[in-house]
Amino acid sequence: MIEIKDLHKSYKMGSNSLHVLKGINFSVKEGELVAIMGSSGSGKSTLLNILGMLDEANSGEYTLDGVPIKDLNETKAAKYRNKFLGFVFQSFNLINYKNAMENVALPLYYQKMGRKERQEKALKYLGQVGLTEWATHLPNELSGGQKQRVAIARAMAAEPKVLLADEPTGALDSTTSFEVMDLIQKINDQGNTILVVTHEDDIAHMCKRIVHLKDGVIVKDEKVKQVRASEYV
Amino acid sequence: MFNRDRWKEILEVLTSNWFRTVLTAFGVFWGILILIILLAAGKGLENGIKADFGDIATNTMFMWTRSTTKSYQGLPKGRSFEFKIEDVQTLKENIPHLRFISPRNRLSGFRGGSNVIRGLKTGAYNVYGDYPEIINQDPMTVTSGRFLNQNDIREKRKIAIIGNGVKNDLYEKDEEVLGTYIKIQGVNFMVVGTYKKNSNDGDGEEAQKEIFVPFTTFSQAFNRGNDVGWMAITAHDGHSISDLKESIINKVKAKRKVHPEDDRAIGYFDLYEQYNRVESLFGAMGFIAYFVGILVLLSGIIGVSNIMLIVVKERTKEIGIRRALGEDPWSIKKQILMESIFLTLISGMAGISFGALFIYAVNALLDANGPVDMFLNPSVSLGVVVGALVILIISGLLAGFIPAQSAIKVRPIDALRTE
Secondary structure, X not given: OEXXXXXXXXXXXXXXEEEEEEEEEEEEOOOOEEEEEOOOOOOHHHHHHXXXXXXXXXXXXXXXXXXXXXXXXXXXXXXXXXXXXXXXOOOOOOOOOOOHHHHHHHXXXXXXXXXXXXXXXXXXXXXXXXXXXXXXXXXXHOOHHHHHHHHHHHHHHOOOOEEEEEOOOOOOOHHHHHHHHHHHHHHHHOOOEEEEEEOOHHHHOOOOEEEEEEXXXXXXXXXXXXXXXXXXX | OOOHHHHHHHHHHHHOOHHHHHHHHHHHXXXXXXXXXXXXXXXXXXXXXHHHOOOOOOOEEEEEEOOOOOOEOOEOOOOOOOEXXXXXXXXXXXXXXXXXXXXXXXXXXXXXXOOEEEOOEEEOOEEEEEOOOHHHHXXXXXXXXXXXXXXXXXXXXXXXXXXXXXXXXXXXXXXXXXXXXXXXXXXXXXXXXXXXXXXXXXXXXXXXOEEEEEHHHHHHHOOOOOEEOEEEEEEOOOXXXXXXXXXXXXXXXXXXXXXXXXXXXXXXXXXXXXXXXXHHHHHHHHHHHHHHHHHHHHHHHHHHHHHHHHHHHHOHHHHHHHHHOOOOHHHXXXXXXXXXXXXHHHHHHHHHHHHHHHHHHHHHXXXXXXXXXXXXXXXXXXXXXXXXHHHHHHHHHHHHHHHHHHHHHOOHHHHHHOO
């Protein structure tokens, strides 16, 4: 599904440049649940942003579902993001003046799907995260866990190839974190490919594979025995 | 364009901070209001001044004689001379494109002693000896009876057409006017018609106190022989009298044995030139109205642009999210532009409506309190309103352009990082 070869990324900070990613090689198959771990500054968020086409690498190859991702202009990148990727952010990033259902329907709107169809689909995905009753509530009327579940529903609504989660539990307490991870595991069980960036060990171990990043290189890439989050809930 | 979600979002954004939106809208509202009022006031002044010209054919010149200042063909300088009735024929035959040439004579009553008597009543009036064509050059409405005709000229009938002002002076109310006689400098004339002039200016009253008699009768009754006091000459539409003026004057100079370079021998007044001068004055006034109005409007537009920049800044993160979810940058740009146009157009239309209401009120006031000198019926044409709407749409686009550009200039990743 994801194929990365010799990926480099450096940022210019004034006069000196910061080499963040120093040749990353890795691949993800369909249906995998991968955790990318590392301390802050290890380059894990940068990697995720490049995978999410929010940022571009300086060199290296990136292939997503057989499509080479390079020389993107903003219009093309937006189209690919909409078609291939779902995003879950640490700070939820819901749109404040739109209710839960409208938030979920947003990616579908950008696909120019009809209004009615959009709403039906949004309600279906809200149902899958167990928030049907909260469909007409604005984000500020929801708890943190609920917000993240809306965000996950939104990410899934466009039926992306890959779900990218950047510290999805970073702003949540542990009980809620496990609820969210439980949801992510269930989505993975349905065959969806998911990448989770985290620095928490217990969250990482709820995935099926852990990639350790340190100072811009992969130091360890291991398959782990998945801990089901439902055991904790 | 008619996308329900897009419009919903526009309204959500604009109503999220009512006070700010209203303040911004006020700038545009004020600008367009000033523009409309300035244009209407200019139009009112123009209407007023043009009404002062009355219905007079404006493509007209008046020409009279003075004394010569150069000797010519054995004739001395300082010689007095008069136009003769045959000069009219000469001009008709030699100068093309002339529509009317009216020779005129006058007995002056203005500021003079009484020259008209009827029974026990007397009055001082201007009495004109005229041809029937004069009614086309100095239009008046015949309110009863008739005006002069060719038979009157040919038969030298002693008839008169009197103004309503004369009628009011010399006749009792409800007294029959037609068929009665008035005595002008000792000569009896039968009144066959009354007239009224449509003039708005200060001597409007004086214009109603004139008496018209046939030119030939006038000449005979008051011993003018073949003399012509002055001429009113109107050119055909499409031919400016100002251009024909020189050849006309040269022609009569030759005819009257005046030195061709004697510029002071013949006096004239070119109404068309005056009218054009007034026209160009209004052209300039219209320009100033547009200039000032659009500058005021511009400051309103800058206000909109400013607010849109702030809105974009506030929504940087939201725009980042939307782009991460795959919204086309163009779609975002369109959204910002539409918000800007919508805000401009709504406030502009409010300005136009309010301006129209204001003009309506002024007109109602003018109607109620009678006419004001040099001001009549202020208005703006539909063309101006349509033009204003076009200006609004364009300015809305311009106001939104920079903010829209800045909205998609930020990379989504940077937009997401802002708090």
